[in-house]
Amino acid sequence: MSDLLVKFAFTGAQVRGELVRLDAAWRAMTAHRRYPPPIMRVLGEMVAAAALLATTIKFNGALVMQVYGDGPLQLLVVECQPDLALRATAKVRDEPIADDISLQELLNRGGRGRFSITLDPKDPLPGQQPYQGIVALEGDSVAEVLRTYMRQSEQLETRLWLASNEDVAAGLLLQRLPNDGRLQVAPNDDTWEHVTALAQTVTAEELLNLSPENVSHRLFWQETLEHYAPLTPRFACTCSRERIGKMLISLGQDEVDSIVAEQGSVTVTCEFCGRQHSLDAVDVAHLFAHGI
Numbered sequence: 668m669s670d671l672l673v674k675f676a677f678t679g680a681q682v683r684g685e686l687v688r689l690d691a692a693w694r695a696m697t698a699h700r701r702y703p704p705p706i707m708r709v710l711g712e713m714v715a716a717a718a719l720l721a722t723t724i725k726f727n728g729a730l731v732m733q734v735y736g737d738g739p740l741q742l743l744v745v746e747c748q749p750d751l752a753l754r755a756t757a758k759v760r761d762e763p764i765a766d767d768i769s770l771q772e773l774l775n776r777g778g779r780g781r782f783s784i785t786l787d788p789k790d791p792l793p794g795q796q797p798y799q800g801i802v803a804l805e806g807d808s809v810a811e812v813l814r815t816y817m818r819q820s821e822q823l824e825t826r827l828w829l830a831s832n833e834d835v836a837a838g839l840l841l842q843r844l845p846n847d848g849r850l851q852v853a854p855n856d857d858t859w860e861h862v863t864a865l866a867q868t869v870t871a872e873e874l875l876n877l878s879p880e881n882v883s884h885r886l887f888w889q890e891t892l893e894h895y896a897p898l899t900p901r902f903a904c905t906c907s908r909e910r911i912g913k914m915l916i917s918l919g920q921d922e923v924d925s926i927v928a929e930q931g932s933v934t935v936t937c938e939f940c941g942r943q944h945s946l947d948a949v950d951v952a953h954l955f956a957h958g959i
């Protein structure tokens with residue numbers, strides 16, 4: 668099985684769904700880092716959710732999900748580009764983490780944890796700022812945190828079922844669309860209640876081990892679905908010498924010169940992909956004399 672995202676709609680109802688399964692992309696994303704298992708689970712679920720949510724939004728830019736935790740998980744960032752190029756990283760406090768730690772203990776120990784989604788436009792119009800919604804970290808699962816977010820920030824009823832291990836990150840999304848009057852939906856239409864009850868029976872094992880097509884067949888074989896062209900999420904990092912240059916310029920020449928004087932060069936390791944970007948004394952002098 669390979670990295671795949673499938674979209675579908677329930678015929679005649681204002682409900683859409685998506686299934687995603689990431690394996691090679693997920694392994695590539697985490698190949699350079701070893702995270703404790705609870706961090707891997709949360710990160711994988713967030714990555715699957717980012718691919719699912721990005722696909723529901725008509726927006727030309729990056730969707731960035733961030734967790735600012737006050738427990739062992741300090742920071743988590745997942746970024747999804749419009750072509751479903753994904754990257755992710757987590758910052759973990761140096762303390763032991765029990766394998767069965769609850770989500771609340773992991774990232775909201777003192778109740779000050781926050782979750783945000785930022786939509787960062789690719790070609791911003793003059794004066795256009797990235798849109799950001801931010802909520803408290805409520806709920807015992809990543810899916811619950813996102814459900815709260817979508818309800819509070821987007822006023823959209825969205826349910827997610829997510830699962831992740833070292834090899835696979837996977838998820839199912841169902842979303843109830845506002846009735847825009849274009850579709851004749853019976854006033855007592857209960858498709859939403861019906862299909863979310865069906866989805867509720869999905870297990871983590873099924874999400875992790877079955878293909879999206881098989882999960883959708885297992886859950887919704889009695890429903891009439893419209894399928895859209897499948898999409899291929901992938902891992903890609905947008906780090907570059909240019910971006911590292913910008914970062915070094917923001918640090919200031921004195922700071923960078925002192926690192927070069929001490930170490931002979933300045934090396935920045937990308938948190939997302941592990942790539943090392945090195946600049947020697949000549950590169951640094953050129954950078955500050957001529958810019959990027």
Ligand SMILES: [Zn+2]
Nearest residue numbers: 904906937940
């Ligand atoms: Zn990178």
